[in-house]
Amino acid sequence: MHEVGIANSILEAGHRELALRPGSTLVSIGVRVGVLSGVDIEALRFAFECLVASTSDEKVRFVPESCPRTNRCTACERAFPSPAGSPFLDASCPYCGSTRTQFVSGDELDLAFVEIEEPSS
Numbered sequence: 001m002h003e004v005g006i007a008n009s010i011l012e013a014g015h016r017e018l019a020l021r022p023g024s025t026l027v028s029i030g031v032r033v034g035v036l037s038g039v040d041i042e043a044l045r046f047a048f049e050c051l052v053a054s055t056s057d058e059k060v061r062f063v064p065e066s067c068p069r070t071n072r073c074t075a076c077e078r079a080f081p082s083p084a085g086s087p088f089l090d091a092s093c094p095y096c097g098s099t100r101t102q103f104v105s106g107d108e109l110d111l112a113f114v115e116i117e118e119p120s121s
Contacts, residue, residue: 003039007047010111011057017114024119028061030112035069037109063113069106073098082106 014029033039041064048062068081073093082091082103091101 003043004047004051006039006109007044007051010048010062011051011060013111014060014114018116021116021118025117026057026060027115027117028063029114030063030065032065032067032108032110032112034067034106034108036107039109041066061115065112067106067108070104071101072104074100074102079104 010029010031014026018024018026031044033041033044045062045064052058052060070079071082071091071093072079073096075098076093076096078093078095080091080094091103092099093101
């Protein structure tokens, strides 16, 4: 289950940001997970929860966002979510009907945000 390693890397990224703000508290971490990334969001959530259980990070919220597969039409330049189950090269543009489209996203795994609460002064 590679989601454990990914969850650990996400938590480490949060801690790197936290280290830049001494005395602050890590509140939440958000990630964008493409449907073609090979990462199961529920397994990632479970791995993250296991990593933070009974630690000082136990209250850190994990906020995953699923990102659809998206293509861009080379004729009209508009981006659109690809229909579920359609092959990469067979995604017609819903706007102009062109079959000349290119895959542009859906395989990402990105850190979206790290929310940190600074101490009140």
